[in-house]
Amino acid sequence: MTTAKNGDTVRVKFTGTLEDGVQFDTTDGRDPMEFTIGAEQVIAGFDQAVIGMAPGEVKKIVLAPEQAYGHRDPQIVDTVPRQAIPQEIKLAEGLVLEAKQEDGQTFGFTVVDFNETTVTLDANHPLAGETLNFDIELLEIK
Numbered sequence: 001m002t003t004a005k006n007g008d009t010v011r012v013k014f015t016g017t018l019e020d021g022v023q024f025d026t027t028d029g030r031d032p033m034e035f036t037i038g039a040e041q042v043i044a045g046f047d048q049a050v051i052g053m054a055p056g057e058v059k060k061i062v063l064a065p066e067q068a069y070g071h072r073d074p075q076i077v078d079t080v081p082r083q084a085i086p087q088e089i090k091l092a093e094g095l096v097l098e099a100k101q102e103d104g105q106t107f108g109f110t111v112v113d114f115n116e117t118t119v120t121l122d123a124n125h126p127l128a129g130e131t132l133n134f135d136i137e138l139l140e141i142k
Contacts, residue, residue, distance in 0.1 A: 001054045002141060006038040009142040010050055017133045024127065032139050043068045046134060053138040063132045069125040076123040077112070085119055097121070 004010050011034045015026040027033055035041040037050055045067030053059060065071050085091065095111040109121035 003052050003054045004037060004050050004138060004141050006051065007036065009034060009036045010138060011140040011142070012050065013137045013139060014046075015135045019131050019133070024132075034142075043132075045132075046136070049134070049136060050138060053136075055138055055140055058135065058137045061134050061136065063134070065129050065131065068130065068132045069128045072124050072129040077120065078123075079113075079118050079120045082114070082117050082119055091119060 011032045013027045013032050015023060015028065017023050033042075035047075037047055040047075043063070045061065045063035048067075049059060049061045049063075085097070089095075089097070091111055091114045093111055093113065096108045097111065098106045098108055100106050107123065109123050110126065111119060112122045113120040
C-alpha cells in the first residue's frame with residue numbers, strides 16, 4: 001500500500017484541541033485540508049506526522065510548542081502610543097490588527113491591553129506556547 005512521503009500532495013481531515021480539550025480548529029463541516037508535505041504549508045509537526053500514513057489511516061498526535069507555533073516571545077510584545085492606531089479602529093482586547101511590511105507581507109498583532117494613551121500589541125501567534133493535540137485522517141495521496 002502506498003504511504004505519504006515528502007513532496008506528496010495529500011488531503012486530510014483533522015481536529016485540533018488544546019491540552020484542556022478546547023477545540024481550536026477542525027475540518028468538520030468543511031472541505032478537507034490539502035497540502036504538500038515538506039512545502040512548509042502547515043506546522044512542522046503536522047507535516048511530519050502525515051509521513052508514512054496510508055489513505056484511510058487515522059492518527060492521534062501531540063505536538064510540543066517547538067513542533068507547532070513555537071514558544072511565546074516576549075520581545076514581540078510592544079506598547080505603542082494610542083495615536084499610532086487609526087482612530088476609526090474600535091479597540092478591544094483580542095482584536096487582531098494587520099500591518100504591512102515594506103516587502104508587502106502582512107502580519108497580525110493582537111491587542112492585549114489598551115488605555116487612552118497606549119496600546120499593547122502581541123505579534124506572537126495565538127497558539128504560540130501551546131501543546132497541540134490532533135486527530136488526523138489521511139483521505140488521499142494525490
